Amino acid sequence: MAEVVYLLCALTSALCTALLVRAYRRTGTRLLMWSALCFFGLAANNALLVVDLIILPDIDLATWRTVPAALGISVLVYGLVWDVE
């Protein structure tokens, strides 16, 4: 059950990233670019979550998997503050 949740998190966040990238390429709206970058970080976080908890349960990747999420969120905050009106 838990593994299904982690896998779905990884898949849905990757799908969000892909759809946001597609929408940005179609419209050129910079908010979509910043959002896509954020979700790329969140997708990387979720992928590392699957690696950490399912594939390599004996190795603790907790800190490493939080780095891409923090970077993604920070990038979107930066974009919202400086680039989006």
Place this chain on the structure above:
Amino acid sequence: MRQLLSGTVAWGSAVIALFFLKFQRRTGDRLFAFFAGAFILLALNGAALVIARPDGDIRAIVYSVRLSAFVLILLAIIDRNRRP
């Protein structure tokens, strides 16, 4: 270090939600409401992971909140693409 990064995610998500709420008020576009709701869920998820540090089944339940956030984003994008 991990708490700092997790706190960044939680706080940053809450700030992003506020921005999207502002956009929704300004434009009336429900896409921004969906995004705001999703980032509120991500903020709550981030905070829960730092405060409670859950394990086992409880952790899966907490991550279900994160899953809900991503599903909300997908629904928002699908809803937007369906509109003329």
